[in-house]
Amino acid sequence: MSQSTSAESGMRTTPQEVLDAATRLSSRQRLVVFVAFLAMLFEGVEVTIASFVFPEIVRDWNVTIEQVTFTVTAGVVGMAVGAVLAGAIADRVGRKVTVVAGVVLFGATTVAMALTSSFQSFAALRIVACLGLGAAIPVVISLVADSVPLHRRAQMVAMTFSGVAAGTIVSGFLSSAIIPAFGWPTLLVIAGTATVVFAPVIALTVPEPPASLMARGAAAPRVRRSLALLAPGCDLSEVDFRAVVPTDGMERRLPLSGVFSRRMVWTTLLLWLMFFVGLGSAFLLANYLPLMTKSEGFTAAQGGVIVGTFGWGALTGQVSISFAIKRFDRFKILGLLWLLGLVGVLLVSTFTFGFAGYLIVAFGLGLTVGSASAALNATGALAYPSAMRATGVGWANAAGRAGTLLSGLLGGAMLGAGWSISHIIGSLAAPMIIGIVAVLILRIVSLRQIVT
Numbered sequence: 038m039s040q041s042t043s044a045e046s047g048m049r050t051t052p053q054e055v056l057d058a059a060t061r062l063s064s065r066q067r068l069v070v071f072v073a074f075l076a077m078l079f080e081g082v083e084v085t086i087a088s089f090v091f092p093e094i095v096r097d098w099n100v101t102i103e104q105v106t107f108t109v110t111a112g113v114v115g116m117a118v119g120a121v122l123a124g125a126i127a128d129r130v131g132r133k134v135t136v137v138a139g140v141v142l143f144g145a146t147t148v149a150m151a152l153t154s155s156f157q158s159f160a161a162l163r164i165v166a167c168l169g170l171g172a173a174i175p176v177v178i179s180l181v182a183d184s185v186p187l188h189r190r191a192q193m194v195a196m197t198f199s200g201v202a203a204g205t206i207v208s209g210f211l212s213s214a215i216i217p218a219f220g221w222p223t224l225l226v227i228a229g230t231a232t233v234v235f236a237p238v239i240a241l242t243v244p245e246p247p248a249s250l251m252a253r254g255a256a257a258p259r260v261r262r263s264l265a266l267l268a269p270g271c272d273l274s275e276v277d278f279r280a281v282v283p284t285d286g287m288e289r290r291l292p293l294s295g296v297f298s299r300r301m302v303w304t305t306l307l308l309w310l311m312f313f314v315g316l317g318s319a320f321l322l323a324n325y326l327p328l329m330t331k332s333e334g335f336t337a338a339q340g341g342v343i344v345g346t347f348g349w350g351a352l353t354g355q356v357s358i359s360f361a362i363k364r365f366d367r368f369k370i371l372g373l374l375w376l377l378g379l380v381g382v383l384l385v386s387t388f389t390f391g392f393a394g395y396l397i398v399a400f401g402l403g404l405t406v407g408s409a410s411a412a413l414n415a416t417g418a419l420a421y422p423s424a425m426r427a428t429g430v431g432w433a434n435a436a437g438r439a440g441t442l443l444s445g446l447l448g449g450a451m452l453g454a455g456w457s458i459s460h461i462i463g464s465l466a467a468p469m470i471i472g473i474v475a476v477l478i479l480r481i482v483s484l485r486q487i488v489t
Contacts, residue, residue: 050276052247052264053423057187065266066185069243070193073181074200076140076239079232080173081204082211083143086228087112087163088324089212093221100156106449108160110442112167117438119171124179124431128424131253132180133245135427137236139176142169144232151225171438174201174414175431182418182426183246184267191415192363198411199355205323206348248423251278295425296432304420305429307479309436311371314468314475315413317440318378318406321465322347325448326399329458339392343399350403355411362415368480371412372473378405379469386463406465409472413437416476420483 062070091105119139127135146166153159178194185193208228215224244263251260257278264273296305326347330340354374362370381401390398414430421429451461 052251052260052276052278055264055268055271055273055276056185056247059186059268059271062185062189062193063267063269065244065269069184069267070181070197072239072242073177073197074203075235076136076173076177077197077200078204078207079140079144079228079235080170081201082208082228083147083166083204083232084170084201085205085208086147086212086224089208089216090221090225093216094156094159097221098156104156104160108163110445111160111164113438113442113445115164115167116171117435117442119168120175120431120434120438122168122431123172124175124428124434127176127179127427127431128249129253131245132176132183132249132427133240133243135176136173136180136243137240139169139172140236140239141233142166143173144169144229144236147225147229147232149229151222151229171434174198175434176427178414178418178430179423179427180243180246180249183248183423184244189363191367191419192359194415194418195355195362195411196359198414199352199359201410202348202352202355202407206345206352209345209348246423252424296421296429301421301425301429303482304479305432307475307482308417308420308429308433310475311472311479312413312417312433312437313440314472315375315406315409315440316434316437317444318465318468318472319351319410320441321444321448322402322406322462323351324445325452325461329452329461330395333458335392335395343392343395346396347399347403347407350400351407351410352403353400354404354408358408358411358415362412366480367412367416367419368476368483371409371416372476372480374405374409374412375469375472375476378402378409379466379473381405382462382465382469386459386466389459402462406469416479 087109091109094100095102095105123135123139143166146162146169150159150162150166153162177197181193181197182190211228212224215227244266247260247264247267250263260278261273261276264271264276264278295301323344326340326344330343335343358370358374381398385398414434417430417433418426447464448461451464456464
């Protein structure tokens with residue numbers, strides 16, 4: 038029987054089936070996940086250091102709060118645009134090259150920000166950096182999802198995403214150690230240089246996933262080399278390395294067309310809604326806790342401890358989710374996180390807490406609302422086929438950035454109107470309920486897709 042006939046009769050397997058059949062991660066797959074985690078750590082550092090640098094710039098350059106607000110807002114828009122563009126590019130030209138380009142972009146522009154002498158130049162470079170920052174998350178998530186077995190995919194994606202929370206904690210330590218002694222430009226140079234130096238590590242250690250190569254019609258020898266790296270020791274003699282033509286025709290289209298196809302449109306819209314409310318809620322808590330605690334009479338040091346506790350809660354939750362999601366339904370985990378977060382915000386809106394009480398509340402909200410982002414990205418990564426995964430996750434993250442933009446504006450408006458911390462946090466009950474309903478509906482939609 039010829040190779041073509043064998044493939045048509047289903048006797049030969051695809052590279053993805055070889056990866057999915059593995060019971061354990063290979064050493065190269067573990068390395069891919071570790072490098073991706075570090076990439077997300079650098080992402081978290083680069084995103085967060087701006088919040089430590091802006092107050093210094095306001096003092097040194099007499100910059101107005103309005104100028105800072107505009108830059109932050111434009112940066113969020115830049116991250117949304119970066120996520121959308123990078124997702125589409127990654128599905129067309131490859132995961133690895135897009136990740137490396139995004140990392141180099143936000144690292145190099147961060148170094149350049151330290152060399153500027155005007156806020157206008159600084160702001161322009163920050164917006165460009167945000168394009169790279171927005172590009173990294175969806176493509177790194179897609180790269181990991183395409184490189185590991187199906188039964189470990191959600192776990193590894195959640196583990197990778199926890200690097201962002203780790204990066205926010207690292208940036209706090211770096212800022213407190215470097216800014217007082219050497220100034221904010223030194224902090225930017227160190228963070229940006231370390232990021233650029235890390236980019237070649239990605240290029241040298243992470244192979245382009247076989248599914249991504251085949252979806253773009255790569256030559257069979259290249260697909261074979263990629264699979265051999267990710268699954269060493271496997272018998273590849275019965276593997277068909279030619280591009281697979283899907284029976285439903287969905288992946289013949291441009292990735293964006295597939296994301297909005299009749300079969301995927303409800304999944305896409307529900308994911309957008311979930312990312313919108315989920316990332317928006319986490320952003321409001323992380324960015325306005327210092328001002329909220331100050332309005333309640335806590336000192337700056339106490340506010341910093343409360344914010345740090347929220348970050349530790351988010352990191353603890355995200356790491357824990359990466360293990361729980363291996364055994365339990367990802368939709369149920371995400372719904373439970375938002376349900377517990379709903380309980381937390383209702384408690385804050387009902388009762389009065391002292392400093393110790395707010396530490397417990399902040400850790401709990403980080404553990405639930407803050408860590409839900411990891412489960413969100415795992416859910417998004419598993420929702421789409423490989424050929425459109427980066428595009429789908431990129432658009433979902435863009436919807437999340439829109440949520441952070443709106444929550445930032447609403448948070449400032451509520452603080453300006455004199456709302457108390459209990460009322461502001463209590464206002465998150467509505468998006469929590471919306472998120473819970475959306476995840477339950479998406480679970481039903483996903484189950485129906487499996488059946489059909």
